[in-house]
Amino acid sequence: MGSARQDFLDLLRDSAGRGAFVKLTLGRYLGSDATLRNLYVRPVMIHAGPRWTFVWHHETRDITKNFPPGKGLNQVERLIGADFGTANLFTTTKDAQLEFPPGGQAWLKIVAHEASAPPSDRHDRQKARYIVPGATWLQCLGVTTSNGMVREGMAAKFKQINRFVELLAPLVREAPLPADRPVEVADMGCGKGYLTFAAWQHLHESAKTPVHVCGIELRQELVDDCNATARNCECAGLEFSAGAIADAVVDPLDVLIALHACDTATDDAIARGIKANAALIVVAPCCHKEISPHLVAPAVLAPALRHGIFHERQAEFVTDALRGLLLEWAGYDTRVFEFISTEHTAKNLMIAAVRRPQADNREAAASRARDFAGFYGIRSQHLARLLDFPLT
Numbered sequence: 001m002g003s004a005r006q007d008f009l010d011l012l013r014d015s016a017g018r019g020a021f022v023k024l025t026l027g028r029y030l031g032s033d034a035t036l037r038n039l040y041v042r043p044v045m046i047h048a049g050p051r052w053t054f055v056w057h058h059e060t061r062d063i064t065k066n067f068p069p070g071k072g073l074n075q076v077e078r079l080i081g082a083d084f085g086t087a088n089l090f091t092t093t094k095d096a097q098l099e100f101p102p103g104g105q106a107w108l109k110i111v112a113h114e115a116s117a118p119p120s121d122r123h124d125r126q127k128a129r130y131i132v133p134g135a136t137w138l139q140c141l142g143v144t145t146s147n148g149m150v151r152e153g154m155a156a157k158f159k160q161i162n163r164f165v166e167l168l169a170p171l172v173r174e175a176p177l178p179a180d181r182p183v184e185v186a187d188m189g190c191g192k193g194y195l196t197f198a199a200w201q202h203l204h205e206s207a208k209t210p211v212h213v214c215g216i217e218l219r220q221e222l223v224d225d226c227n228a229t230a231r232n233c234e235c236a237g238l239e240f241s242a243g244a245i246a247d248a249v250v251d252p253l254d255v256l257i258a259l260h261a262c263d264t265a266t267d268d269a270i271a272r273g274i275k276a277n278a279a280l281i282v283v284a285p286c287c288h289k290e291i292s293p294h295l296v297a298p299a300v301l302a303p304a305l306r307h308g309i310f311h312e313r314q315a316e317f318v319t320d321a322l323r324g325l326l327l328e329w330a331g332y333d334t335r336v337f338e339f340i341s342t343e344h345t346a347k348n349l350m351i352a353a354v355r356r357p358q359a360d361n362r363e364a365a366a367s368r369a370r371d372f373a374g375f376y377g378i379r380s381q382h383l384a385r386l387l388d389f390p391l392t
């Protein structure tokens with residue numbers, strides 16, 4: 001045994017950390033279960049987060065069990081060379097074979113091959129992750145462990161930023177971004193910077209021109225922490241600035257993103273994007289407190305909206321629908337969709353707006369926004385005020 005076994009485990013740990021682990025098979029069973037043949041292990045993403053699925057193949061049946069990646073790795077460590085005499089690891093760039101010959105020295109053979117696509121880690125095998133868990137900034141922000149495993153309590157956040165970036169990627173390709181200077185990106189109300197770092201990594205790696213990303217956040221201590229992490233992890237072109245969204249100096253601004261900026265901070269962010277003529281504005285709104293007390297139910301809806309829950313949901317709908325209509329009026333093609341399943345968060349709506357080459361038919365768009373607000377008795381709303389758009 002010795003270093004061959006350790007090198008094999010290091011390769012497994014490293015590939016898992018980089019999202020490159022495809023499959024592990026353990027064979028030549030040495031234990032006392034007469035029906036067990038072999039064990040297959042592969043990474044999957046389930047609702048509870050990333051897991052390693054272990055399938056024990058017996059003569060007439062299979063037994064399947066999921067483990068968090070850290071525990072999965074411990075299991076494998078315990079089993080190879082003890083319960084199983086051979087192990088084969090498949091990664092996106094290398095395959096490795098570890099053998100424990102009876103009475104002899106363990107040996108390891110590693111074969112590099114052309115890079116294949118990262119494995120789909122979902123049970124339904126549909127989507128690859130955009131942000132691989134091996135990045136050092138994920139470790140510094142406490143999303144992953146030093147082994148590159150997503151921490152138990154951070155699976156939802158990891159999934160959320162992956163999904164945001166997954167949706168952002170095609171929008172960035174679609175938006176009319178400048179080709180002759182660095183693309184300027186701002187993440188408004190960036191908090192601890194999870195999305196800012198994730199968006200930076202994706203854009204930095206995929207954009208044709210250099211990218212400069214700035215996170216704007218009210219709380220100075222979070223900004224200081226994020227700047228320290230960006231420096232320590234050598235994230236070139238990523239910085240954080242303290243202040244209110246409404247006062248942030250962002251000029252030029254090409255891509256504006258905001259994930260759960262509180263209440264009307266989402267309106268501040270959208271307005272900043274519109275005023276800077278940003279090519280792309282992508283926001284996932286948070287709480288919707290402003291409209292609720294002013295929402296006057298149209299007569300036909302009044303009996304339904306006397307129920308608090310309907311009233312609240314209607315206030316959310318009216319707020320976000322009005323934001324979409326105002327973006328249309330401002331010259332943006334706007335789409336609204338669910339960005340992450342409701343089982344992860346109720347704040348799961350995304351508004352994505354791509355600037356049109358020319359703002360056309362503004363009067364018709366203005367009428368639509370005004371008629372909509374009027375229907376619900378809304379006479380004033382934060383984004384409309386910021387855009388000097390009279391709702392009455």
Ligand SMILES: C[S@@+](CC[C@H](N)C(=O)[O-])C[C@H]1O[C@@H](n2cnc3c(N)ncnc32)[C@H](O)[C@@H]1O
Pocket residue numbers: 188189190191192193194195216217218219243244245246258259260261262265268286
């Ligand atoms: C719910 S957190 C979301 C943080 C981050 N975007 C994320 O999703 O992980 C909202 C953040 O927005 C910040 N914030 C709220 N209003 C703001 C404003 N007007 N200007 C700047 N930051 C603001 C808060 O301090 C908080 O950190």
